[in-house]
Amino acid sequence: MTTHPVPDTTPHRIAALVESRLTALSERYAQYGRSLDDIGSPEELADQMVALVPKPSAWDEAIGPFYTTSSVGAILGGISRQAVADRRRRHTIFALQTSEGDWVYPTFQFRPDGSVISALGSIQQHLADDLVDGWTLAGWLTANHARLGGVSVVEWARSGGDEGVVDSLVSDFEQRSR
Numbered sequence: 481m482t483t484h485p486v487p488d489t490t491p492h493r494i495a496a497l498v499e500s501r502l503t504a505l506s507e508r509y510a511q512y513g514r515s516l517d518d519i520g521s522p523e524e525l526a527d528q529m530v531a532l533v534p535k536p537s538a539w540d541e542a543i544g545p546f547y548t549t550s551s552v553g554a555i556l557g558g559i560s561r562q563a564v565a566d567r568r569r570r571h572t573i574f575a576l577q578t579s580e581g582d583w584v585y586p587t588f589q590f591r592p593d594g595s596v597i598s599a600l601g602s603i604q605q606h607l608a609d610d611l612v613d614g615w616t617l618a619g620w621l622t623a624n625h626a627r628l629g630g631v632s633v634v635e636w637a638r639s640g641g642d643e644g645v646v647d648s649l650v651s652d653f654e655q656r657s658r
Contacts, residue, residue: 498529528554543618546576546584555594571605572596574621576614586618588634599637603650612657620653 506516519525532551552573553559567573568583573596575583589600600621607617621633628636633646 572601
């Protein structure tokens with residue numbers, strides 16, 4: 481198993497950044513005669529924030545980390561669980577079902593601003609659900625490909641690479657999967 485250096489994301493550093501942002505947000509609330517207390521108790525706010533952090537999984541090394549359905553709803557602007565499920569069914573967001581029946585959403589499909597890399601949804605729509613399962617597809621999306629210069633489909637799409645090259649890879653993958 482390959483280990484990767486862990487970036488400086490210690491709880492203290494994160495807490496300092498969150499405190500700075502909450503202070504600014506609190507000042508904006510005060511301009512409207514409101515406070516953060518209007519949203520919930522400190523415990524409730526902390527729980528809501530931590531709920532957005534991807535949960536660890538045995539699949540993290542290969543594919544993950546993953547968001548939960550509620551986390552994805554928050555990332556996508558506070559949409560409901562039903563709206564997330566609708567996007568999952570329409571393949572506009574990439575989801576994987578665990579052996580327990582839960583849906584998880586690989587973080588690789590999201591840009592830093594929370595938007596979804598649309599090319600990944602197009603790939604998922606192209607490959608029939610009965611042709612290849614989501615876990616296999618996720619592994620393929622995150623594997624390095626020689627035809628993409630040794631990067632993954634995810635990295636290629638994230639950097640704005642030519643979708644035609646990926647379309648050719650998808651066609652080959654589809655043929656091998658039949």
